[in-house]
Amino acid sequence: MSLSAPAVAARTASPTRLGVHALDVALDGLSDRLDGALVRPADLDWDAARAAWQLGVDQHPVAVVLARSEADVARTLRLATRMGVRVAPQSSGHGAVALGPLDGAILLRMSALSAVVIDAEARTATVGAGATWGDVSDAAAPHGLAGLSGSSRTVGVVGYCLGGGIGWLGRLHGLGAGTILAARVALPGGAVVIASPSEHADLFWALRGGGGAGVVTELTLRLFDVPHLVAGTLWWPRGRAAEVLTAWARLIPTLPHEVTTVARVVRFPDIDALPPHLRGAELVLVQAAVVGSAGLADRLLSPLRELEPFMDDVAPAPLETLGHLAMDPPEPSAGVAEGLVLATLDAAAIDAWLAALDSPDCAGVVSADLRQLGGALAPRAGEDAALTGIDGAVAAVAVAPVTPHADAAAAAAMVEAALASLAPWAGAHQYANFVERPIDERALVGTATDRLDTVRLSYDPDETVMRRHGHATGRAAVDAA
């Protein structure tokens, strides 16, 4: 299947004056019909409307639709299909780097569709496409229920689940993608379909970790009972990093699936917002979430406690703690975050990682995490999902902020230098949600790539809907070649 003639013309030639005028007129008409709003470059709220959570990305679409209803999404897609322009759905914009440039596209902002409805008896959450994990946690936790959220409350549920979704409960229950029970999806042309195991099953498969096709307007997700949670952090000075990481690496293969840990080397900024003992501190941390009793957590974490952390706040905790444990920034920020899945973690890998983090090449890396995988996060044979798990022992993630001393390119180089030190231990496949650089989709989902291309092209033959990594993969890459 190939791009239709009008679509090719709209995307490859610079728009003629007539074409620009026709699009302007069409956008005027769309603006009149929307429940939400259409924002264009001349409007006062243009900069706010086009801003992503990732402030390092300067998005320049032709217009922004602030959708307030599913009908707005359908209306936008109908216009886009007719005019041959692309549509980029975005809720938070955490994944804006991987989306690539929006030139000529309409940015479809979903944030206002943030309703969350919990069915406590069925243990499900039905969430609008703009809902964040914070919205879900606030609604589900009072029922003793949790979704498979990641480290941050501000990350959008849809983008996270479509890319896989690794979180604190993942080793016990699997990827966020695997909890999708059904989705409402608006397609190019404006039709809305339900994707579930019994309706549009191919689209349902593609949405579960493969990015899907079309624009999701609503997801229904499975929730989990979490009767007892123990969570918190063990803290040591940075100088203890080698012995702490070595002990942690020895411990993690012995831990049951109820336990998820992350070992981190961090540099806290010297800012007033932090307590005095953390300002400017360089530390090594092990953070843990244990679904179980305090006694179980004490027993399992004792090899780390023997290393006498100077602070230890691991304790029984309410479910909401999971959204704060990682201390992710609560506000939009500019920075570079990249990850690398490791097949194994041994003593040589830890040495290489710490040597890189000590070098001037990585001086701006503020957080260097080794996230424990395994358990129910491992790929599962027979599961009906484009991504059934992550094949690896550990995911390394390095973060460098953009600062007056390090622009985006410098921050990216520092993150790259940190991850390059672990290249000899890299797994065969990488994990989409932790990859911002252009990457061939085969490196993300392996043999599922061909089936994904087939499903996407059957629902979106002109590739009207943009998606992360789409600029480096699939039909777009073939056409560009």
Ligand SMILES: Cc1cc2nc3c(=O)[nH]c(=O)nc-3n(C[C@H](O)[C@H](O)[C@H](O)COP(=O)(O)OP(=O)(O)OC[C@H]3O[C@@H](n4cnc5c(N)ncnc54)[C@H](O)[C@@H]3O)c2cc1C
């Ligand atoms: C601080 C921080 C912490 C993170 N922690 C974790 C973590 O613990 N675990 C983890 O797995 N990942 C984590 N991530 C990565 C995160 O899961 C991805 O960046 C994810 O894509 C963000 O989704 P979003 O909806 O918030 O972002 P957006 O940028 O709004 O969306 C990302 C992409 O998802 C797709 N998309 C979004 N909405 C729709 C829709 N309605 N229909 C169709 N496609 C859509 C599009 O391709 C879009 O480009 C983290 C990221 C950050 C910045």
